[in-house]
Amino acid sequence: MPFLVRKSSGWLAAIALLSAFAGGAFAEPVTLERDSAVLAEPRAGAGVIGNLSKGATGDAVARQGAWVQVKAGAITGWLYSFNVRFGAVSPGAGEGSGAGSVLGRVFAPRQRVNVTATIGIRGLEEEDLKQARFDAGQMQQLDGFAATREQAEARAATAGLAAVQVDYLGQPAAAGSSEPVPGSSQ
Amino acid sequence: MTLARKWCLPALFFALGLSASAAAFAQTIDLNRIFSIGRDAVTAVAGVSDEEELAMGREIAGRMLGAAPLVNDAALQSYVNRVGRWVAMQSERPGLPWRFAVIDTASINAFAAPGGYVLVTRGLYDILDNEAQLAGVLAHEIGHIVRRHHVTVMQKSAALSAGAQLAQRDNRSALVNNMIGTGAEVFARGLDKTAEYEADAIGVVLTARAGYNPFALIDVLHKLAARGAADGSLALLFKTHPLPGERLEQLGEALTPHLARLPAGRNLEIRRVAAGAGPMRAAQPLPAEGARGLAAQPQQPQPQQQPKGGSGIDPSQLLRGLFGR
Numbered sequence: 001m002p003f004l005v006r007k008s009s010g011w012l013a014a015i016a017l018l019s020a021f022a023g024g025a026f027a028e029p030v031t032l033e034r035d036s037a038v039l040a041e042p043r044a045g046a047g048v049i050g051n052l053s054k055g056a057t058g059d060a061v062a063r064q065g066a067w068v069q070v071k072a073g074a075i076t077g078w079l080y081s082f083n084v085r086f087g088a089v090s091p092g093a094g095e096g097s098g099a100g101s102v103l104g105r106v107f108a109p110r111q112r113v114n115v116t117a118t119i120g121i122r123g124l125e126e127e128d129l130k131q132a133r134f135d136a137g138q139m140q141q142l143d144g145f146a147a148t149r150e151q152a153e154a155r156a157a158t159a160g161l162a163a164v165q166v167d168y169l170g171q172p173a174a175a176g177s178s179e180p181v182p183g184s185s186q
Numbered sequence: 187m188t189l190a191r192k193w194c195l196p197a198l199f200f201a202l203g204l205s206a207s208a209a210a211f212a213q214t215i216d217l218n219r220i221f222s223i224g225r226d227a228v229t230a231v232a233g234v235s236d237e238e239e240l241a242m243g244r245e246i247a248g249r250m251l252g253a254a255p256l257v258n259d260a261a262l263q264s265y266v267n268r269v270g271r272w273v274a275m276q277s278e279r280p281g282l283p284w285r286f287a288v289i290d291t292a293s294i295n296a297f298a299a300p301g302g303y304v305l306v307t308r309g310l311y312d313i314l315d316n317e318a319q320l321a322g323v324l325a326h327e328i329g330h331i332v333r334r335h336h337v338t339v340m341q342k343s344a345a346l347s348a349g350a351q352l353a354q355r356d357n358r359s360a361l362v363n364n365m366i367g368t369g370a371e372v373f374a375r376g377l378d379k380t381a382e383y384e385a386d387a388i389g390v391v392l393t394a395r396a397g398y399n400p401f402a403l404i405d406v407l408h409k410l411a412a413r414g415a416a417d418g419s420l421a422l423l424f425k426t427h428p429l430p431g432e433r434l435e436q437l438g439e440a441l442t443p444h445l446a447r448l449p450a451g452r453n454l455e456i457r458r459v460a461a462g463a464g465p466m467r468a469a470q471p472l473p474a475e476g477a478r479g480l481a482a483q484p485q486q487p488q489p490q491q492q493p494k495g496g497s498g499i500d501p502s503q504l505l506r507g508l509f510g511r
Contacts, residue, residue, distance in 0.1 A: 133249065145264050152268050
């Protein structure tokens, strides 16, 4: 029994680690946004182990940076995350959050709350916001929560964050351009 | 000052890409009565001083909080401010009086107002998986503020309606209000959709600079794309803003050539909203403030209602949403 418990704990730990690695939701359905090569590793230039066509579906089992590990039929490999959309069916109104999908199951309770609350969030609709009045009391509260540079630096250090030198990417490509992305087989 | 005035007007219209006829019309306008021009090169080009930007942003943020108050979780609000300030410190405007908050609405969105105000809805906050995703959302908004996207749009519309402003040129506060109010028209037309894509690209970089996983913002966009248009909490977002799928396309194209130089970064656990936290209430009534502070002469108390169709500030169309323009 102690052995079984220990083994079970190990499994749970492994699942927890993999879940954390995946960045949250587990085995989410994905749909290919474009024809894509399936790579052996999560990096540009990795070996191609298969190809998936636009509209193909699979399950995302892990994420790493810009990469998603997808299991689609007999193939399991890495896809550039921009090449997929999460959700079990083709793009359309709301299917991705349908109750039948994993995402739907994950988000269903929260979504119901949101839908119900839509009536209550009319304050954020354009017309209602026009009626909103300046709330000085709220602004005073807001000011009270402001962080100084020193507080922000101290908190970042505690969290193990260090500033990194990264240049801006430059301007996004113009709409309509179709530069190939890693793993794209088009 | 005269030189600055003469130079600035055509420069402004050139920068904004307005038509020659509009520029000709505007040459009769004394812009120096609308903006404080010529303090330095940057201010002259931008046309709006930091002080004015801050005052406008404060007014807009205050009205937003009038519609959706802070979530009543002091530890959460302090946490978001520390995360946000740290990310903002990686930008070109680290010294702004940055303010970050989670506001009490189930709607999924995030907003930036000029001068350093960033508001994230509870609906969005609750679907974030980790702190890097929060940083990514905040970084996108910070990008709008750093690049002064809203100010540029407000200037454009203010210039277009400068004739109306001339009638109010002795009342600086009214002028600023008018500038903000008319800015709403431009937002409604959505003239600068590319500002969203730019803010996405900036957001990725600021997130990386702060030590987080730079792809966290992309994960958030994927989440929104997956939720779809039928989700009521996304109604406002989808009604007025680029679809997440389009933004993923744009960001993918911008990001792909630079993939190799982005660090892996950290995700970190996110602080959750305290169970049962509702809207925060002020301890006592306070006098109104905001853009009225710009007025040279004493102002009347904050109006209780906005005049319909007038020059009132319209936060719904001025706040630059995470998924908005």
